[in-house]
Amino acid sequence: MYGLNESSGPNLILVKTALDGLIDGAKLIVARTGKVEATDPVVFTQDTAKNAAVVTSVIGGGGYFAKSTDDLTQRKNSFKAAASPKTTLVADFSNNLAIPRTFMADQQQSAVAKSVQQDTKSWIATRDRNAVQVYSLGFTTQLTIDGATLFSNTHTNENGDTVDNLETGVLSDTNLNVVVNSLRTQVNQAGVKVGYEPDFLLTPSILHQTGMATTKSVLRAGTGNNDLNYWSEMYPGMKVLYSPFADETSTTAYFVGSMGHGVIRFEREAFFTSLVNWETQANDTYIYKMRAREEVDSIEYSGLVGSNGTV
Numbered sequence: 001m002y003g004l005n006e007s008s009g010p011n012l013i014l015v016k017t018a019l020d021g022l023i024d025g026a027k028l029i030v031a032r033t034g035k036v037e038a039t040d041p042v043v044f045t046q047d048t049a050k051n052a053a054v055v056t057s058v059i060g061g062g063g064y065f066a067k068s069t070d071d072l073t074q075r076k077n078s079f080k081a082a083a084s085p086k087t088t089l090v091a092d093f094s095n096n097l098a099i100p101r102t103f104m105a106d107q108q109q110s111a112v113a114k115s116v117q118q119d120t121k122s123w124i125a126t127r128d129r130n131a132v133q134v135y136s137l138g139f140t141t142q143l144t145i146d147g148a149t150l151f152s153n154t155h156t157n158e159n160g161d162t163v164d165n166l167e168t169g170v171l172s173d174t175n176l177n178v179v180v181n182s183l184r185t186q187v188n189q190a191g192v193k194v195g196y197e198p199d200f201l202l203t204p205s206i207l208h209q210t211g212m213a214t215t216k217s218v219l220r221a222g223t224g225n226n227d228l229n230y231w232s233e234m235y236p237g238m239k240v241l242y243s244p245f246a247d248e249t250s251t252t253a254y255f256v257g258s259m260g261h262g263v264i265r266f267e268r269e270a271f272f273t274s275l276v277n278w279e280t281q282a283n284d285t286y287i288y289k290m291r292a293r294e295e296v297d298s299i300e301y302s303g304l305v306g307s308n309g310t311v
């Protein structure tokens with residue numbers, strides 16, 4: 001019996017199902033507590049894309065509600081859209097795993113399994129690296145709809161206000177307080193202090209221990225007193241996450257954000273696979289195709305503050 005095909009071996013669909021099962025297992029192995037993934041809805045606001053490009057805008061300009069005791073008082077127009085929408089091009093991620101026909105025929109499944117598992121880990125790493133770079137490059141080249149970098153002290157919202165969501169200072173109890181206060185007092189596109197609260201703290205891998213000690217200790221971290229830890233008391237649900245890909249750009253920068261913020265992951269096609277039979281290939285190999293279409297982009301600053309971690 002030579003190879004696996006629909007006449008002399010298991011149905012091609014069954015072979016694909018077995019390979020897909022290996023992917024599912026590899027995804028479970030990769031998952032680790034504390035490491036951020038692109039699918040995290042707190043760190044990356046999740047959305048779908050219906051086309052190859054996503055055109056987004058922001059609405060603001062209304063400000064606080066008008067206060068009046070007279071129903072005849074003229075109301076303000078509370079609708080104002082961004083002058084220039086932002087276009088996000090959806091990226092196509094692909095990889096082809098060639099599996100020799102003889103590997104299938106001779107039941108050399110462990111070699112195939114290792115290849116599938118490694119490619120799965122590579123896909124997850126590719127996806128997460130692409131997502132985290134939006135934060136990492138937020139001080140330099142990653143722009144928002146107003147043309148400023150994601151973390152900047154010169155954002156302009158739709159109400160005409162200048163907004164500062166860029167801070168400095170190494171990650172510590174004192175400096176984290178500055179960053180969080182910047183978030184809590186930040187005005188949205190309408191110029192309103194809506195009261196953003198920190199739902200996550202994102203650090204490079206090297207700073208994760210510092211972030212955990214600072215925010216999750218029962219008592220204040222790194223001090224000789226027995227004061228209660230403000231962060232663990234006030235925000236016990238705040239996620240403290242890290243990414244090894246953040247270290248590639250900076251080992252000092254860190255970020256805080258509130259759910260529903262302006263860094264959005266647009267998913268056009270979730271990760272999927274297709275198996276091409278060896279009989280259609282000149283070199284007698286199965287081609288296990290892995291594909292996905294998505295992109296992460298910074299639409300606006302709202303709900304985010306970043307510190308470059310410098311003194």
